[in-house]
Amino acid sequence: MRAYxxxxxxxxxxxxxIAVPEPAAGEIRLRIAACGLNFADLLMQTGTYQETPxxxxxxxxxxxxxxxxxxxxVDGFKPGDRVAVFGGKGGLADYGCFPASRAVHLPDSMGWVDAAAFQIAYGxxxxxxxxxxxxxxxxTLLVLGAAGGVGLTAVEIGKLMGARVIACARGADKLAAAKTAxxxxxxxxxxxxxxxxxxxLGGADVVYDPVGGDQFQAAFRAxxxxxxxxxxxxxSGDVPQIKANHLLVKNLSVMGLYWGGYLGFRPDVLTGSLAQLMAWHAEGRIKPHVSHVLPLDRAAEGMELLRTRKSTGKVVVTLDA
Incomplete structure (x- = not known):
């Protein structure tokens, strides 16, 4: 089979x-239809992601x-089932084996591209x-990197939750996407x-920051x-350093969020969240923004779109399914 x-x-x-893999105990094998690309894929290539295989x-x-x-x-699945999986690796291939515990059944309303663009960004x-x-x-919610894969979903979900949303992104095209969201x-x-x-605009009550660097510092002070x-x-490539005494002045809280980490200690958080998100999608209240859909032989081009920040929302690679 083909594999990136x-x-x-x-x-x-x-x-x-490479050889088509065989599923081990507790795994399902998928004939992969689509794979969503993420910034973490770029970090894995250089070995700098926190969970690089x-x-x-x-x-x-x-x-x-x-x-x-x-x-x-394996219980709860059968050949022919339509599913989405956050596997952490193995998605840019014709076939892949993944833990059944990480798979979710897809509603009829969700196509392959939407499903591949859905879990990490919205979750x-x-x-x-x-x-x-x-x-x-x-x-008031301030979203930095508001036209990126996670940023656009933060705008969309923040608005759905009733917040006033300030979107920060580079250039008119990306700001237009945030406006639409x-x-x-x-x-x-x-x-x-x-x-x-x-x-x-009155300052921010919540800051959503996938960027870091100077933008974090500016948001921190606002x-x-x-x-x-x-x-x-x-x-941005710049991990900001925070002086703890500055947190005291306004009683600020800084909290990290690694979505995949919940699989190890609170999977119920992800299960409940995905159930809510799937319901919102079925009701037409959220819709993934996918700026580029590319075949597998153009996967490198998709990665470069992420690296150069020339995409908005998600980039999805499709396979013959």
Whole structure:
């Protein structure tokens, strides 16, 4: 089968021909239909992601597809079932084996591309805003990187939860995408004074930050008393350092969110969140924004779109399913 395969952290992945895997105990094998790309895929290529698999491995963290085979001790699935899986790796291939415990059945209303673009981006934003920050109706939510894969879902979910949403992104096209997702106010990060503009709007009660760097510092200084700052990632490449005494002045809280980490200690948080998100999708209240859909032989192009920040929302790679 074809697989977008990484053998060396100092060399780029390549489209390779490898054996079709056999499912182990507790696993299902999928005929993969689509795979959503994530910034973490770029970090895995260099070995800098917090859960980079051992070499060699196939990239691709989240997939949709059809159950093709079952390993021993699998209940609740059968060949032909349509599912989505957050597997953490193995998605950019014709077939993949994944833990059945990580698979969810797809409603008829959800197609392959939407399903592959859904779990990580929407799951991250919903768990962050609802479970961690406890965002309340009427509060002001500042979303940095608001046109990215997770940023757009934060805008959409924040608005759905009743917040006033300030979206910060670079350029008119990306701000237009954030506006369509529901943003009430727009800030162009390429030339604006983020701190001044947010303060002029009354400050932020919750900050959603997948960017880090200077934007984190600006948002930090534009927070209202008792604000909550969510650190989602560091797309800027700059991990901000926080002086603890500065938290005291406004009674601020800074909290991290790694969505996949809940699989290890509170999987019920993810299960409940995905059930709510699937219901919202079925009701037409949320809809993944996918700017690029590419075939597997253009996976490298998809990764470059993420690296150069030329995509909005999600990039999805499709396979012949």
């Amino acid at each position: 395969y990484l053998t060396d952290h100092n060399s780029p992945p390549s489209l390779s021909d 051992a070499l060699p491995f196939t990239l691709g963290m989240e997939v949709s597809g059809t159950v093709d085979a079952l390993g021993p001790d 991250t934003s919903h768990v962050a805003l609802d479970h961690r920050a406890r965002l309340q109706p009427g509060e 529901g943003a009430d106010h727009l800030i162009d990060a390429s030339d604006a004074d983020i701190r001044a503009e947010v303060k002029a 927070c209202r008393p008792e604000a909550r700052i969510l650190t989602i990632g560091f797309a």
